[in-house]
Amino acid sequence: MPRPDLAPPDFARNMKLIGHSDIGGRGDGLxxxxxxxxxxxxxxxxxxxxxxxxxxxxxxxxxxxxxxxxxxxxxxxxxxxxxxxxxxxxxxxxxxxxxxxxxxxxxxxxxxxxxxxxxxxxxxxxxxxxxxxxxxxxxxxxxxxxxxxxxxxxxxxxxxxxxxxxxxxxxxxxxxxxxxxxxxxxxxxxxxxxxxxxxxxxxxxxxxxxxxxxxxxxxxxxxxxxxxxxxxxxxxxxxxxxxxxxxxxxxxxWCPPYGGGTHSPLPLPGRDLLLVADEAVLDSEEDGRKHVWVFDIRVPENPISISTFPIPNEIDYAKKGGHFGPHNLHENRPGSFVSETLVFATWQNAGIRAFDISDPYRPVETGALVPAGPTAMIDRRPGRPKVIQSADVFVDTNGLIYATDYNAGLEIIEYGG
Missing domain, CATH: 2.130.10.10 (YVTN repeat-like/Quinoprotein amine dehydrogenase)
Structure with missing residues (x-):
């Protein structure tokens, strides 16, 4: 059961926050x-x-x-x-x-x-x-x-x-x-x-x-x-x-015309697909809108992008402050949750997202949780906004989601799918 003292998320759909740690007062996680x-x-x-x-x-x-x-x-x-x-x-x-x-x-x-x-x-x-x-x-x-x-x-x-x-x-x-x-x-x-x-x-x-x-x-x-x-x-x-x-x-x-920051790969070898996340690295989309790309790699010498993941839009995240866009993907490691159709990603100020790519031409978001903002700033860089910046994500064999933030500690989340 989730603890009653957990800070309510700013937004949640088909995901539930069940645990949180400030990591012993070192809330900065990567x-x-x-x-x-x-x-x-x-x-x-x-x-x-x-x-x-x-x-x-x-x-x-x-x-x-x-x-x-x-x-x-x-x-x-x-x-x-x-x-x-x-x-x-x-x-x-x-x-x-x-x-x-x-x-x-x-x-x-x-x-x-x-x-x-x-x-x-x-x-x-x-x-x-x-x-x-x-x-x-x-x-x-x-x-x-x-x-x-x-x-x-x-x-x-x-x-x-x-x-x-x-x-x-x-x-x-x-x-x-x-x-x-x-x-x-x-x-x-x-x-x-x-x-x-x-x-x-x-x-x-x-x-x-x-x-x-x-x-x-x-x-x-x-x-x-x-x-x-x-x-x-x-x-x-x-x-x-x-x-x-x-x-x-x-x-x-693809930079240019897109803004670079190519960051996280995820091969799906059973489907001849490759996911690639471009990291948002500047605030308020100053470096352009960033995407998770879906590539067809049946011919490795000629990867073809066939779609991108939908963009979170519950609010205008580009105006929220901080980075808005992909960061990391759960990497299907041995001993963790492994799927070639269900993908988990961090989206920085838009939190943690789940996507169904059963149809790789039409990825669908199936869950989201945007944790509450940090209570303290550990990020030493001057002028950083006090908003969530979900950094990395790991999903265990039971389907529990673990996500870090640059300031707000470790979140543990249940997915409802």
């Missing part, structure tokens, strides 16, 4: 994994990550917090079996002068900006591997260190290889890398791929012009194909049969 009844929540401003016992979803309990290394953020993580992989990178938002303004972060190459700033190398860059056989007490067993800003996001669902977006010295921004996990105590970076123009050390020059950012946000892998989203650089399909030497299948970019 990526989360729910693993054996525990939520592992990465923090963008509190640094480090927290562990929340969600076995009673109506009464989640924060049971541990692991501090990030100095000047480092741990904003993304992955769990599988007894392993937890956590990224390490320079805490970019701590640099008020260079990166706190959103346009400064989203509209130029981060590697170039860091190189120009000539930071002291006082952060940890790469990835840490933990043993989480004791769920509440991660034990560090492995470390992969790289020269550069560090990793951004990971994909690991078991097996020999993990995949990451990595900003290495000599590159303008984050690129695709493969990681050999045969020995998780000694992970090894074994392969790289980047868009032409990103390898500054090799003398490559960008072709995309000022005001755009070509950078891998992340890639999901199915079989021997990596589906990779490159912010203003669009989408690539990569053949990773040889993990040491990924090869391009197709590069497809």
């Amino acid at each position: 990526q989360l994994m729910v693993h054996r009844g525990h939520a592992y929540v990465a923090h963008p401003w509190s640094q480090g990550y927290s562990i929340v016992d969600v076995r009673d979803p109506s009464n989640p309990k924060t049971i541990n917090y692991i501090q990030a290394p100095a000047n480092t953020w741990n904003i993304h993580l992955q769990t599988h079996d007894d392993l937890l992989l956590v990224i390490n990178a320079l805490d970019l938002f701590a640099d008020v002068d260079t990166f706190t303004g959103e346009k400064a972060y989203y509209t130029r190459s981060v590697g170039d900006a860091v190189a120009a700033k000539k930071y002291d190398r006082a952060w940890t860059a790469g990835m840490t591997v933990y043993d989480i056989s004791m769920l509440h007490m991660p034990r560090k067993i492995g470390q992969l260190d790289v020269e550069g800003v560090g990793f951004h996001r990971l994909w690991y669902v078991g097996g020999r290889y993990a995949y990451a977006s990595a900003l290495l010295d000599g590159f303008s921004d984050y690129i695709f890398v493969t990681i050999d996990m045969e020995d998780p105590t000694k992970p090894l970076l074994v392969g790289q791929w980047w868009l032409p123009g990103m390898n500054r050390a090799a003398g490559e020059q960008p072709t995309w012009g000022d005001g755009r950012r070509y950078a891998l946000h992340h890639a999901l892998v199915h079989g021997n194909t990596a589906y990779a989203c490159w912010r203003d650089g669009g989408l690539t399909l990569l053949d990773i049969t040889d993990h040491a030497a990924p090869k391009l299948i197709k590069h497809h970019n």
Whole structure:
């Protein structure tokens, strides 16, 4: 039963808020994994990550917090079996002068900006591997260190290889890398791929012009194909049969005319479909209206967009303040809820949404919940509005939805479909 003290959502249809956690006073959440009844929540401003016992979803309990290394953020993580992989990178938002303004972060190459700033190398860059056989007490067993800003996001669902977006010295921004996990105590970076123009050390020059950012946000892998989203650089399909030497299948970019921010892929291999979410990165649709695109990928060398998800319209969200548009998609991970017709997404100031794509040409919204605004602001960036900004979403095998926010903590939601 939901607790009576829960703040009523601003809007709900076919979804019910049943639990909430302020994550031990660290209400800023980004990526989360729910693993054996525990939520592992990465923090963008509190640094480090927290562990929340969600076995009673109506009464989640924060049971541990692991501090990030100095000047480092741990904003993304992955769990599988007894392993937890956590990224390490320079805490970019701590640099008020260079990166706190959103346009400064989203509209130029981060590697170039860091190189120009000539930071002291006082952060940890790469990835840490933990043993989480004791769920509440991660034990560090492995470390992969790289020269550069560090990793951004990971994909690991078991097996020999993990995949990451990595900003290495000599590159303008984050690129695709493969990681050999045969020995998780000694992970090894074994392969790289980047868009032409990103390898500054090799003398490559960008072709995309000022005001755009070509950078891998992340890639999901199915079989021997990596589906990779490159912010203003669009989408690539990569053949990773040889993990040491990924090869391009197709590069497809719709920026311009659309506003970029290509962020989250979701392959639906049983239907030869691919979903791609473009992230809204500026307030009040200043970067244009953003979409979740549905691609037909029967011919991987020629992905065709056949529809977009409907846009939330209960109110004029573009005028609400903050970002309005897609952010993340539930990723159909092994051990979580898996469907090729029911999709869950965060829509930032429009909360959490469910969509039925049984007919991929006509996606239909089937549920929504917009949590109440945060009671406290943890986001340190100046001038941020006090509104919900739903960040990441995870759906467990029972169909319970877990969603983070940049300030408002962890929401646990029942879907009525």
